Amino acid sequence: MALDKKYYISPKVRLADILYVTDSNKRQSYFNKIVGKHIDFVICETGNLSPIFVIELDDSSHEKQDRKNRDDFLNKALKFAEMSILRVKASYSYNPNHLKMKYKKF
DSSP: OOSSSEEEEEEEEEGGGGGGOOTTTTTHHHHHTTTOOOEEEEEEEEOEEEEEEEEEEEEEGGGGGHHHHHHHHHHHHHHHHTTTTEEEEEEOOOOOHHHHHHHHHH
């Protein structure tokens, strides 16, 4: 396993389910920007399911300008929420030990 058992991995999570817009003047506008976006994986604490960090799998579509814009928005939104994002190059398979070694800070 790449993660300790104290973490829960949740796949395909709506960005709006982990980010809350607090600016009441722009709440609807900001919410509209995040409601249709999804995160590939959210890593949570097992006990209370608090999000710890997110994982995005980047395939070749992330080289297109519209995806670059989406990724930039996602990076900024998560940074503002003080949540780390781990970007992993998409692959047919993954070696958990390799991921664990490569991304030690998570």
